Amino acid sequence: MPDSFDLIVIGAGPGGYVCAIRAAQLGMKVACVEKRETLGGTCLNIGCIPSKALLQSSENFEELAHKFADHGIQVEGIKLDLARMQARKGEVVSANVKGVEFLFRKNKVTWLKGAGTITAPGKVSVDGTEYETKNIVIATGSESIPLRGVEVDEKRIVTSTGALELESVPKHLVVIGGGVIGLELGSVWRRLGAEVTVVEFLDRILPGMDDETAKAFQRVLQKQGFKFKLGSKVTGAAPGADGLAVTVEPAKGGAAETLNADVVLVAIGRRPYTEGLGLEAAGVELDERRRVKTDGHFATNVPGIYAIGDVIAGAMLAHKAEDEGVAVAEILAGQHGHVNYGAIPGVVYTWPEVAAVGETEEELKARGQAYRVGKFPFTANGRARAMGDTDGFVKILADKDTDRMLGAHILGPDAGTLIAELALAMEFGASAEDVARTCHAHPSLNEAVKEAALAVDARALHI
Numbered sequence: 520m521p522d523s524f525d526l527i528v529i530g531a532g533p534g535g536y537v538c539a540i541r542a543a544q545l546g547m548k549v550a551c552v553e554k555r556e557t558l559g560g561t562c563l564n565i566g567c568i569p570s571k572a573l574l575q576s577s578e579n580f581e582e583l584a585h586k587f588a589d590h591g592i593q594v595e596g597i598k599l600d601l602a603r604m605q606a607r608k609g610e611v612v613s614a615n616v617k618g619v620e621f622l623f624r625k626n627k628v629t630w631l632k633g634a635g636t637i638t639a640p641g642k643v644s645v646d647g648t649e650y651e652t653k654n655i656v657i658a659t660g661s662e663s664i665p666l667r668g669v670e671v672d673e674k675r676i677v678t679s680t681g682a683l684e685l686e687s688v689p690k691h692l693v694v695i696g697g698g699v700i701g702l703e704l705g706s707v708w709r710r711l712g713a714e715v716t717v718v719e720f721l722d723r724i725l726p727g728m729d730d731e732t733a734k735a736f737q738r739v740l741q742k743q744g745f746k747f748k749l750g751s752k753v754t755g756a757a758p759g760a761d762g763l764a765v766t767v768e769p770a771k772g773g774a775a776e777t778l779n780a781d782v783v784l785v786a787i788g789r790r791p792y793t794e795g796l797g798l799e800a801a802g803v804e805l806d807e808r809r810r811v812k813t814d815g816h817f818a819t820n821v822p823g824i825y826a827i828g829d830v831i832a833g834a835m836l837a838h839k840a841e842d843e844g845v846a847v848a849e850i851l852a853g854q855h856g857h858v859n860y861g862a863i864p865g866v867v868y869t870w871p872e873v874a875a876v877g878e879t880e881e882e883l884k885a886r887g888q889a890y891r892v893g894k895f896p897f898t899a900n901g902r903a904r905a906m907g908d909t910d911g912f913v914k915i916l917a918d919k920d921t922d923r924m925l926g927a928h929i930l931g932p933d934a935g936t937l938i939a940e941l942a943l944a945m946e947f948g949a950s951a952e953d954v955a956r957t958c959h960a961h962p963s964l965n966e967a968v969k970e971a972a973l974a975v976d977a978r979a980l981h982i
């Protein structure tokens with residue numbers, strides 16, 4: 520007779536594995552179903568972690584090749600050992616996924632290896648064996664959206680998964696989609712020597728990010744050598760006389776042109792993954808974008824079935840999935856699990872980095888919110904000058920009347936670390952003045968955050 524559980528989580532990505540651990544901490548008997556050979560989901564295996572490993576390695580390479588000379592350090596004979604770089608990435612991934620296995624053992628979470636199907640409320644079948652459970656949490660994540668006419672083989676026409684595995688540096692990489700994946704992985708291969716052209720359907724990169732910040736970021740990327748074809752779409756990619764022939768058309772119609780590429784990266788977004796889960800038979804409703812429909816407490820329309828992470832609405836981010844995993848476990852334990860969607864940071868791990876929390880100027884305008892803006896450039900920050908990293912700025916948006924912080928946007932060195940202070944401030948309902956009156960160490964990049972907060976009241980000190 521197979522075991523029965525208080526909770527079965529389907530999917531061991533950051534949403535699912537964190538949910539399983541938190542539920543076990545709260546005293547539940549928990550199993551987590553994962554069909555991949557290793558735990559950790561998209562994030563640890565083919566997403567956040569391997570991409571950040573390559574971003575770090577490629578940034579080191581670029582610094583050595585192009586930035587050290589300015590500091591008076593002459594380096595000769597720099598050579599790329601891509602095989603070693605890729606092997607190191609594999610080691611980083613391996614250490615992380617094994618870490619989750621250790622955490623499962625430590626917290627007595629059972630890993631049910633195989634593909635899970637919901638056969639009925641309270642019943643999950645894993646490769647033919649049926650388990651009973653009081654509750655089910657769906658955490659099956661997402662997959663790349665395919666593009667008609669551009670057939671992925673993960674060798675020459677790749678998604679992010681293939682782009683993380685290339686065995687040689689492409690001469691010309693065409694990236695379809697100027698979103699987070701396109702710009703992060705485009706940066707990796709550009710730093711290692713590829714010519715990179717980004718074809719983006721809209722007339723801007725990073726839709727959803729603050730417009731002014733995204734425009735400034737695009738200028739920085741162009742300075743680094745990125746080429747952009749905005750307002751354009753790819754309608755086909757096929758082997759041609761000179762590598763792949765990529766057909767690009769203006770989004771609003773017009774004459775097509777052909778780009779020659781040796782690798783094409785399709786990065787036009789991700790969609791929820793629910794294949795083989797048995798949702799239809801179980802009667803679980805999906806929304807118009809085929810995401811699992813949930814209420815404010817992560818419950819689906821079927822009692823006892825919940826969902827979190829990329830498979831439900833909201834930002835497709837690992838930390839959003841994790842926080843939802845904790846919240847739903849706490850709700851199931853009778854506590855008041857909650858996620859504050861207004862204070863979830865988003866980071867693009869390029870160099871400089873781009874980071875945001877809260878609303879953009881465009882969103883504030885659209886809802887008629889009166890606001891004040893405080894901006895401070897890194898050119899006026901002593902530490903950024905010492906580092907030689909002066910591109911970008913900190914921008915803080917605050918309520919015009921109450922001074923409560925409504926959003927923050929940073930383009931600059933270590934923006935992803937700097938944003939944490941502002942996310943915390945927003946979580947505590949801080950005003951810009953609260954941040955401005957907090958003592959910030961000198962000389963630090965964080966002083967640019969303080970100065971932007973001062974600038975909200977037009978009293979920045981160093982500009």
Ligand code: FAD
Pocket residue numbers: 529530531532533534535536552553554555559560561562563565566567568570633634635636658659660661679680700792794795796827828829830835836837838839840868
């Ligand atoms: P996933 O991580 O997708 O995990 C779902 C798991 O469920 C998978 O392991 C899958 O095998 C398993 N599964 C699916 N169906 C079944 C089934 N029926 N039975 C058993 N198992 C099943 N986010 C960030 O916040 N920061 C980043 O830097 C970042 N970088 C990224 C880089 C790339 C290249 C990509 C692709 C994504 C990146 N993301 C990043 C997004 C992040 O990976 C996702 O938001 C996150 O992984 C979502 O977590 P999840 O638990 O919802 O799903």
Ligand code: NAI
Pocket residue numbers: 666695696697698699700701703718719720721724725726751752753786787788789834835836865866867868
């Ligand atoms: P995305 O949604 O960030 O960007 C996709 C881009 O492709 C958009 O700019 C869109 O306008 C464009 N596009 C769509 N169709 C197109 C077409 N036919 N031709 C040209 N352009 C087209 O999606 P992306 O980059 O694939 O990333 C998927 C998800 O993964 C994101 O939601 C992101 O949250 C997550 N992710 C997060 C990272 C991070 O937090 N650092 C890193 C990588 C991924």
